[in-house]
Amino acid sequence: MSTDPFTLFDxxxxxxxxxxxxxxxxxALATADADGRPSSRMVLLKGHGPDGFVFYTNRESRKAGDLKANMQAALLFHWKSLRRQIRIEGAVSLVTDAESDAYFASRGRDSQLGAWASEQSRPLxxxxxxxxxxxxxxxxxxxSEVPRPPHWGGxxxxxxxxxxxxxxxxxxxxRRLFTREGDGWNEGLLYP
Known part of the structure; x- marks a missing residue:
């Protein structure tokens, strides 16, 4: 058994x-608003490591509103062909502007323009x-280059x-469960 969940995740x-x-x-990203009303949607993992799991979005979207009210989230990877899934729960923080700028610059031009054009989650x-x-x-x-919108980030x-x-x-x-314990991890099994 590994005592490092990030090595196993990798x-x-x-x-x-x-x-x-x-x-x-x-x-799948699951959030809850200030009233505890849950919501989930699919997003794409764009970075990961011992410091956490990163995704990017419009910070005026519904998911961002949920996260502003309740900085906790759950993630679910489901790989059907491998018959595996990974569930992740924890606190959420904003990535730095420098990280958001770097990732935004790596996106395709149409995706960059779409970030400016979309009022994500609002009625259309x-x-x-x-x-x-x-x-x-x-x-x-x-x-010209497309700058990152101020309302978009990680x-x-x-x-x-x-x-x-x-x-x-x-x-x-x-089922193998890793729970954070101080600076390390405790590992155990769960009944199926």
Whole structure:
């Protein structure tokens, strides 16, 4: 048994990258608003390590509003072809502006323009309105780099619980739970 959940995550993630047909970095993000109303959606993992798991989004979106009210979140990776999942729970913090700038600069130009054009999570009366906003951003930034919008950036989930679930025959699954204990981790098993 490993006592480092990040080493195990790296091994499972590498296997997923080699075998999953689409978006091995896709993860469900669960949040709750100030009233405790839960919400989940798929986002993409864009960085990970002992300091946490990073994703990026519009900071005026519903998920960002939830996180502003309740800086706790849960992540779920489900790799169907490997018959595995990883559940991560912990506190959330903002990534630095420098990290957000660097990741934004690595995105495709249309994705950068879309970040400016979209009022993510707000009602959209007609698709043509969004397409017009996108066209306006293309015109605005024609011939120049697209800067990161001030309302767009990253979040880091700093785990205090990481569970590795492996499918087994007859629903006799294997569940390994790592819980943060001071600067280290405690590992145990859970009944399937």
């Amino acid at each position: 091994a499972w993630y590498a296997e997923a990258q080699a075998s999953e047909p689409n978006d091995p970095n896709a993860m 009366p007609a698709r043509s309105i969004f397409e017009g906003r996108f066209d306006a951003m293309q015109f605005r930034y024609e011939g 979040y880091r989930v700093v785990p205090d619980r990481i569970e590795f679930w492996q499918d087994r025959a007859h629903r006799l699954h294997e």
